[in-house]
Amino acid sequence: METIRQIFDLLFGVNPELRQIIWVTLRMSFFSTLISSVIGIPLGVLIGSNQFKGKRLLNRILSTLMGLPPVVAGLIVFLFLSRSGPLGTLKLLYSVTAMVIAQVVLITPIMTGLTANLISIKAPLIRETAAGIALTPLKRMLFTIYEVRVQLISTILVGFGRAIAEVGAVQMVGGNVQFKTRVMTTAIMMQTNMGHFEFAIALGIVLLLIAFLINSLVNRIQDRQIT
Amino acid sequence: MKKFVLFIVLGVMVISFTACTKAPTNPVIRLSTTTSVNDSGLMSYLQPVFEKDTGYTLEITSAGTGAAIEKGRTGDADVLLVHAKASEEEFIGEGYGEERVPFMFNFFVVVGPESDPAGVKNAATAADAFKAIVDAGQAFVSRGDDSGTNKAELKIWKALEIDPVGQEWYISAGDTMGKTLTMADELQAYTFSDKATYLAHDNDLALLLEETDDMKNTYAMIAITSARWEDTNYEGALAFIKWMTSNKASKMIAEFGVDKYGEQLFFNLDQ
Numbered sequence: 001m002e003t004i005r006q007i008f009d010l011l012f013g014v015n016p017e018l019r020q021i022i023w024v025t026l027r028m029s030f031f032s033t034l035i036s037s038v039i040g041i042p043l044g045v046l047i048g049s050n051q052f053k054g055k056r057l058l059n060r061i062l063s064t065l066m067g068l069p070p071v072v073a074g075l076i077v078f079l080f081l082s083r084s085g086p087l088g089t090l091k092l093l094y095s096v097t098a099m100v101i102a103q104v105v106l107i108t109p110i111m112t113g114l115t116a117n118l119i120s121i122k123a124p125l126i127r128e129t130a131a132g133i134a135l136t137p138l139k140r141m142l143f144t145i146y147e148v149r150v151q152l153i154s155t156i157l158v159g160f161g162r163a164i165a166e167v168g169a170v171q172m173v174g175g176n177v178q179f180k181t182r183v184m185t186t187a188i189m190m191q192t193n194m195g196h197f198e199f200a201i202a203l204g205i206v207l208l209l210i211a212f213l214i215n216s217l218v219n220r221i222q223d224r225q226i227t
Numbered sequence: 228m229k230k231f232v233l234f235i236v237l238g239v240m241v242i243s244f245t246a247c248t249k250a251p252t253n254p255v256i257r258l259s260t261t262t263s264v265n266d267s268g269l270m271s272y273l274q275p276v277f278e279k280d281t282g283y284t285l286e287i288t289s290a291g292t293g294a295a296i297e298k299g300r301t302g303d304a305d306v307l308l309v310h311a312k313a314s315e316e317e318f319i320g321e322g323y324g325e326e327r328v329p330f331m332f333n334f335f336v337v338v339g340p341e342s343d344p345a346g347v348k349n350a351a352t353a354a355d356a357f358k359a360i361v362d363a364g365q366a367f368v369s370r371g372d373d374s375g376t377n378k379a380e381l382k383i384w385k386a387l388e389i390d391p392v393g394q395e396w397y398i399s400a401g402d403t404m405g406k407t408l409t410m411a412d413e414l415q416a417y418t419f420s421d422k423a424t425y426l427a428h429d430n431d432l433a434l435l436l437e438e439t440d441d442m443k444n445t446y447a448m449i450a451i452t453s454a455r456w457e458d459t460n461y462e463g464a465l466a467f468i469k470w471m472t473s474n475k476a477s478k479m480i481a482e483f484g485v486d487k488y489g490e491q492l493f494f495n496l497d498q
Contacts, residue, residue, distance in 0.1 A: 193290060
């Protein structure tokens with residue numbers, strides 16, 4: 001009971017810390033999803049619509065990358081961005097940018113794989129229609145994307161779900177720094193480590209509600225596309 | 228068939244639940260300690276000898292001080308080994324333990340970049356060092372996790388009447404000493420650490436200030452009383468405390484770290 005009041009107070013009261021954490025979470029998740037989609041969806045369309053030499057191997061690599069453990073992705077990005085790493089001079093470690101980079105590494109293969117799957121089912125039909133209208137390759141890609149836009153929205157939501165739920169990679173490269181790179185998931189982890197279990201669960205519920213709200217909003221957009 | 232399977236599943240769930248809530252049997256002592264103690268390697272060094280001498284089995288969990296003490300409140304530990312006097316006294320005041328037994332100490336240290344732009348090397352106390360860091364506009368990484376180390380650090384800021392929380396140069400990690408040192412190393416910033424973890428950790432930070440009066444760090448043990456949790460292994464906890472304060476243990480503690488780091492990492496209180 002006390003914890004529920006605490007959470008309410010943090011959400012709507014004078015202390016801006018929780019709202020700030022939510023804002024960082026949303027900002028990071030949005031950009032991670034956006035970049036992963038911009039790279040992953042066209043790539044997925046290309047792979048799904050075409051037959052080419054080495055497609056089987058590529059699919060296998062893609063499948064493996066889709067299962068890349070977040071902590072491994074986090075470690076790799078950390079080593080790249082570290083002072084002693086190749087990109088150390090960029091001083092990106094412990095920033096929201098670093099977190100987005102790690103998430104893009106994780107989520108792009110997922111977006112690519114899901115899109116490729118989706119397209120390979122619809123590809124023959126689209127090819128027929130596109131052939132009939134004689135489209136350029138670029139226009140054909142945009143046409144394909146438009147044709148499957150409803151399912152793509154679901155795919156993007158999967159990407160977003162991954163982004164907002166990620167904790168391992170984001171903790172490693174972001175550092176969970178107060179007021180800077182602390183997001184909902186790393187805050188929950190920290191509170192759990194400190195023994196504040198009730199508070200951690202309450203934060204978890206807030207996170208779930210936010211994810212639910214966003215899913216509902218996007219589903220509305222989806223529905224409008226169907227009709 | 229379906230009903231049978233459901234019954235089995237429910238049965239397994241009920242049994243495992245009761246197993247979870249059942250208290251451990253007497254030969255096992257659950258020690259809840261802090262990451263600073265555990266990460267130094269002291270407990271893995273003492274544990275086999277303790278177990279051989281007494282026949283008890285030691286189950287050690289480590290967490291930040293706040294979480295470590297919380298385990299005593301939730302009945303998930305038999306004995307605590309922590310270093311936060313105020314929190315320990317609060318814990319005893321709430322009736323979870325009878326007394327705190329301080330038995331060893333070491334010092335915190337201020338570490339930072341080799342170049343030492345704030346001139347911490349020349350400070351006489353940790354407070355002077357902290358002030359120098361702020362005056363030089365240098366970054367400071369804090370545990371930020373309510374641990375014993377964090378509380379000791381905050382005490383120094385309080386004495387200076389500076390509130391570092393939210394300031395641009397104050398990086399609050401909310402993490403263990405090891406991770407905090409990694410962060411300070413990456414950012415080449417200053418931080419406040421216990422000496423043992425600093426030495427055991429792989430980094431490029433220089434030891435700039437140590438052994439000042441305001442950086443003394445005292446470790447104490449508290450046996451969880453059976454008044455609050457009747458299933459706790461009170462005898463086991465007392466046996467642990469007795470062994471840890473024995474001459475044999477004192478000698479082992481004094482020798483710990485000497486061959487690896489050339490110096491003692493922990494000092495006995497009666498020395």
